[in-house]
Amino acid sequence: MEQPIVQLQQVTKKIGKKTIINNLSLDLPLGEVFGFLGPNGAGKTTTIRMMVGLMAMTSGEIKIGGYSIRSQYQQAIRHVGAIVENPEMYKYLTGYQNLVHFARMIDGVTPQRIQEVIDLVGLESRIHDKVKTYSLGMRQRLGVAQAILHRPKLLILDEPTNGLDPAGIRELRDYLRQLSKDEGIAVFVSSHLLSEMELMCDRVAIIQNGKLIDVRTIQQGGINAQSDVNILFEVDKPAEALAVAAELGKDALREGDSIVLEANRDFVASFNARLVAEGIKVYGIRVQTKSLEDQFLEVTGGERIV
Amino acid sequence: MFKFMKLVANENMKIYRRPRTYVMLGLMLALIAAISIITYFVDDTHNTLAWNMIFTESMISYMLITVFTIIIASGSVADEFTSGTIKLLLIRPWSRSKVLLSKYIAVLLYALGMAVVMLLFSFILNTVLFGYQDVTASEVVSPLVSGSVAAYLLKYSLLKYVSLVVTTTLAFMLATVSRSGALAIGLSLFLILGVNSFAPLLATLKYKWADYLLFIHLDLTQYLDDAPMRDGMTLGFAFFVLAIYYVIFVGLAWYVFKKRDVAA
Numbered sequence: 001m002e003q004p005i006v007q008l009q010q011v012t013k014k015i016g017k018k019t020i021i022n023n024l025s026l027d028l029p030l031g032e033v034f035g036f037l038g039p040n041g042a043g044k045t046t047t048i049r050m051m052v053g054l055m056a057m058t059s060g061e062i063k064i065g066g067y068s069i070r071s072q073y074q075q076a077i078r079h080v081g082a083i084v085e086n087p088e089m090y091k092y093l094t095g096y097q098n099l100v101h102f103a104r105m106i107d108g109v110t111p112q113r114i115q116e117v118i119d120l121v122g123l124e125s126r127i128h129d130k131v132k133t134y135s136l137g138m139r140q141r142l143g144v145a146q147a148i149l150h151r152p153k154l155l156i157l158d159e160p161t162n163g164l165d166p167a168g169i170r171e172l173r174d175y176l177r178q179l180s181k182d183e184g185i186a187v188f189v190s191s192h193l194l195s196e197m198e199l200m201c202d203r204v205a206i207i208q209n210g211k212l213i214d215v216r217t218i219q220q221g222g223i224n225a226q227s228d229v230n231i232l233f234e235v236d237k238p239a240e241a242l243a244v245a246a247e248l249g250k251d252a253l254r255e256g257d258s259i260v261l262e263a264n265r266d267f268v269a270s271f272n273a274r275l276v277a278e279g280i281k282v283y284g285i286r287v288q289t290k291s292l293e294d295q296f297l298e299v300t301g302g303e304r305i306v
Numbered sequence: 307m308f309k310f311m312k313l314v315a316n317e318n319m320k321i322y323r324r325p326r327t328y329v330m331l332g333l334m335l336a337l338i339a340a341i342s343i344i345t346y347f348v349d350d351t352h353n354t355l356a357w358n359m360i361f362t363e364s365m366i367s368y369m370l371i372t373v374f375t376i377i378i379a380s381g382s383v384a385d386e387f388t389s390g391t392i393k394l395l396l397i398r399p400w401s402r403s404k405v406l407l408s409k410y411i412a413v414l415l416y417a418l419g420m421a422v423v424m425l426l427f428s429f430i431l432n433t434v435l436f437g438y439q440d441v442t443a444s445e446v447v448s449p450l451v452s453g454s455v456a457a458y459l460l461k462y463s464l465l466k467y468v469s470l471v472v473t474t475t476l477a478f479m480l481a482t483v484s485r486s487g488a489l490a491i492g493l494s495l496f497l498i499l500g501v502n503s504f505a506p507l508l509a510t511l512k513y514k515w516a517d518y519l520l521f522i523h524l525d526l527t528q529y530l531d532d533a534p535m536r537d538g539m540t541l542g543f544a545f546f547v548l549a550i551y552y553v554i555f556v557g558l559a560w561y562v563f564k565k566r567d568v569a570a
Binding site: 049052053054055056073074075077078080082083084085086088089090091092093097100101102104105106107146 | 309312313315316319320323324325389390391393394396397398399400401565567568569
């Protein structure tokens with residue numbers, strides 16, 4: 001595997017006596033949408049602020065593209081596009097002037113590129129209006145536009161779906177996935193919206209109280225030919241279905257009118273045939289994935305998420 | 307160098323794309339016009355010298371320019387923190403020092419621009435109203451000074467600009483340290499206008515340390531007429547004291563801006 005674009009090495013941040021981030025280590029490869037999940041106050045935004053050099057870390061090291069954010073800031077930040085917290089732009093300038101402003105600060109952003117980005121985020125019709133007339137969703141779009149202006153290798157978005165309507169969220173999600181797959185950039189997204197992260201990310205890191213609790217790969221659900229997954233059968237006679245499963249040597253659990261057992265693709269088909277042959281009505285068969293929310297609540301010990 | 311000028315262009319855009327900048331300019335020009343026009347109608351004998359008007363108006367205008375520049379300087383830094391745009395501004399391949407420098411330069415250019423516009427406007431308006439008289443500085447200002455009146459006005463303006471730079475730097479530093487525009491503007495205006503009115507009183511203090519007070523050196527034009535507020539003070543010494551304050555203001559502003567954790 002090539003060198004990760006972002007390396008967080010034992011990053012610690014203390015403010016006064018309080019430890020905000022505790023010994024956090026993470027590697028992010030290119031071409032991945034990486035979710036950063038945690039309850040409010042877990043230290044997501046603080047971590048992002050340290051990644052872009054807005055805050056100094058107490059100890060540890062963050063490298064972006066191999067450059068230290070501490071000692072080689074300008075090389076490190078060159079390939080980063082970010083929105084930290086809300087997409088705050090200059091309200092008294094037009095959207096276009098805002099983009100020109102940020103384009104001037106980095107080499108190689110041509111007027112054509114600015115136009116391209118405007119088309120991409122769908123702001124063509126309002127780009128010459130003052131930002132103070134924009135809705136939150138439009139500001140979010142403009143925020144994304146300024147972040148991708150210089151074709152960064154790493155895109156950091158703090159709560160990017162805030163204020164977007166469902167269509168906008170879907171559009172953003174598709175766009176981020178496309179960016180990471182086609183252009184091979186790494187996307188780092190923080191959120192407390194679990195369901196959103198499940199759809200958007202390849203991997204998710206869960207943090208709580210400044211500590212990394214877990215990193216999980218998000219599996220896109222489906223019945224797998226090789227490995228066993230939990231399958232739920234919705235039947236009219238669950239007790240008899242359990243007996244059938246036991247005959248076939250499977251431990252099944254009853255859940256109301258359904259039974260759940262571990263099975264692979266072939267077994268699902270044959271088990272279904274058996275149930276039908278036994279005169280048991282099968283109303284539905286589906287994969288029972290543990291949702292990220294369940295996992296999340298499991299690892300964070302059920303702390304409430306807003 | 308050329309690339310750095312783009313940062314200054316950005317800061318200029320943020321100053322000149324705001325209506326308030328033109329409101330301030332309009333206020334100043336309206337005040338100048340009002341003084342000249344009222345004098346023109348009040349003075350029946352029509353023996354007012356255009357140069358006298360220019361000096362009166364410059365004196366008032368420099369006060370206004372100081373106030374406006376304090377507002378622009380404080381806003382330049384503090385507004386970025388208040389609106390949160392500082393987070394987007396700093397995550398670019400530029401050092402924080404250069405970002406701050408670009409703001410500082412844009413502010414000084416604004417002050418210079420205001421001064422030039424004010425002088426040109428006042429000169430043209432008063433020449434049109436009162437005619438051009440070829441007079442020397444001794445006839446207009448005071449019998450003690452010599453040379454042409456234009457040269458005197460230029461020297462006067464330069465000294466005013468030096469004070470303006472020191473005052474602006476103070477406001478700029480306060481805004482950088484406090485991140486609050488209102489506090490920086492309020493405190494600077496209090497120090498400059500409030501304490502300055504006590505400057506002649508401070509100047510009479512018998513203590514040696516009073517020599518080093520900022521306020522008794524801020525009005526450098528006192529040395530033009532050779533009438534220093536505090537006995538024994540010279541222009542050279544005033545420059546020296548102002549330079550010390552200047553270095554402290556600049557050092558503090560840049561140090562704080564570089565070190566600060568941005569958590570706005």
